[in-house]
Amino acid sequence: METVLVTGGAGFIGSHLVERLVAEGFAVRVLDDLSSGRVEHLAAVRGRIEFLEGDIRDGDDVRRAVAGCTRVFHLAAVVSVQKTVEDPLGSAAVNEMGSLSLLEAARAAGVRRVVFASSSAVYGDDPRLPKREDHAVRPRSPYAVQKLAAEHYLSVYEGLFGLSTASLRFFNVFGPRQDPSSPYSGVISIFLTRALADEAPLIYGDGGQTRDFIYVADVVEALLRASRSTEVGVFNVGTGREVDILTLWREIAALTGCGRSPRHLPPRPGDIRRSVAAIDEAAGRLGFVPQVPFEEGLSRTLAWYRRAPAGS
Ligand code: NAD
Ligand code: UD1
Numbered sequence: 001m002e003t004v005l006v007t008g009g010a011g012f013i014g015s016h017l018v019e020r021l022v023a024e025g026f027a028v029r030v031l032d033d034l035s036s037g038r039v040e041h042l043a044a045v046r047g048r049i050e051f052l053e054g055d056i057r058d059g060d061d062v063r064r065a066v067a068g069c070t071r072v073f074h075l076a077a078v079v080s081v082q083k084t085v086e087d088p089l090g091s092a093a094v095n096e097m098g099s100l101s102l103l104e105a106a107r108a109a110g111v112r113r114v115v116f117a118s119s120s121a122v123y124g125d126d127p128r129l130p131k132r133e134d135h136a137v138r139p140r141s142p143y144a145v146q147k148l149a150a151e152h153y154l155s156v157y158e159g160l161f162g163l164s165t166a167s168l169r170f171f172n173v174f175g176p177r178q179d180p181s182s183p184y185s186g187v188i189s190i191f192l193t194r195a196l197a198d199e200a201p202l203i204y205g206d207g208g209q210t211r212d213f214i215y216v217a218d219v220v221e222a223l224l225r226a227s228r229s230t231e232v233g234v235f236n237v238g239t240g241r242e243v244d245i246l247t248l249w250r251e252i253a254a255l256t257g258c259g260r261s262p263r264h265l266p267p268r269p270g271d272i273r274r275s276v277a278a279i280d281e282a283a284g285r286l287g288f289v290p291q292v293p294f295e296e297g298l299s300r301t302l303a304w305y306r307r308a309p310a311g312s
Pocket of ligand 2: 079080081119120121170171172173183184185186187188190191202203204209211245268271272
């Protein structure tokens with residue numbers, strides 16, 4: 001049985017990936033410090049995985065975690081853009097140095113392939129659409145700089161040491177287990193929670209801003225395909241479909257029967273107006289084509305929030 005490591009495996013995306021890897025017959029090890037993840041997210045696979053509570057900043061934890069692994073999925077991160085603005089040094093220690101320490105350990109342990117969870121945030125406010133991997137990057141937050149730095153480290157390790165790597169630039173991921181509790185949580189988790197509580201949504205600006213929302217099961221499929229492939233470099237992971245925030249609320253209102261009208265607040269500083277991925281690189285080189293239509297993803301996510309309100 002092949003052993004694979006998932007850093008951040010107790011998180012929103014990581015826990016879905018772990019479930020899928022177990023179903024595919026891998027021996028799965030998780031390294032997570034539970035700073036934003038929860039062991040309960042792994043309840044369905046408890047007893048069938050190896051869970052290491054540890055920190056990617058700690059060299060010993062990381063070496064123990066990679067020992068004997070053929071592939072690594074690196075998802076552990078400070079994921080809140082706002083937190084990286086408030087604490088650029090502390091978040092860089094995790095997102096940048098933690099990623100480097102993982103690569104160092106992977107190289108030393110003879111890991112074959114590392115797949116990294118990067119972000120569309122690296123594109124920043126470049127107005128060209130759809131966003132393509134060969135567009136110039138314009139990071140606008142410490143978070144985006146840290147993700148970009150980690151991407152570069154992956155490619156340097158590829159060039160210098162022959163460690164096979166891929167960075168996946170996730171667009172806006174949504175699905176069960178996404179934590180809606182902060183104002184900076186994913187907008188779908190917030191809107192669904194408010195609709196179920198019969199509360200009006202808060203919309204920053206006119207609601208005409210757009211995002212490319214991708215369902216978590218599709219992101220897991222992209223991660224798996226990237227780990228099996230030998231293609232190197234960066235790949236967008238989105239759907240290619242642009243949805244504006246007002247339309248998103250209307251869909252959620254229709255699904256939940258919530259009759260509240262949105263309350264508009266001033267736009268968020270730094271908010272990007274439009275975002276949508278070009279997805280032909282991932283399709284052509286990884287064979288990844290998203291399968292879950294947006295409406296279907298919303299219904300599945302709503303069903304989960306109905307059963308487990310407030311992200312529990
Ligand atoms: P999440 O917060 O649920 O998952 C992150 C996990 O990393 C958590 O379980 C957390 O406890 C763990 N972690 C944090 N710091 C750690 C450390 N020092 N050592 C060990 N573990 C640590 O967030 P998520 O949405 O599942 O994000 C997963 C990855 O995908 C992240 O790298 C994130 O930047 C990236 N990403 C997410 C989105 C999105 O829309 N959710 C978009 C782009 C990129
Ligand atoms: C998201 C990610 C970020 C990632 C980036 C690029 C989350 C929480 N953040 O930021 O980590 O780097 O994509 O991939 O997933 N909005 C409202 N009302 C609300 C909440 C949000 O109007 O209550 C608006 C926001 O102003 C924004 C849009 O909805 O215009 C999406 O917001 P959000 O889900 O926070 O995602 P991004 O800002 O795109």
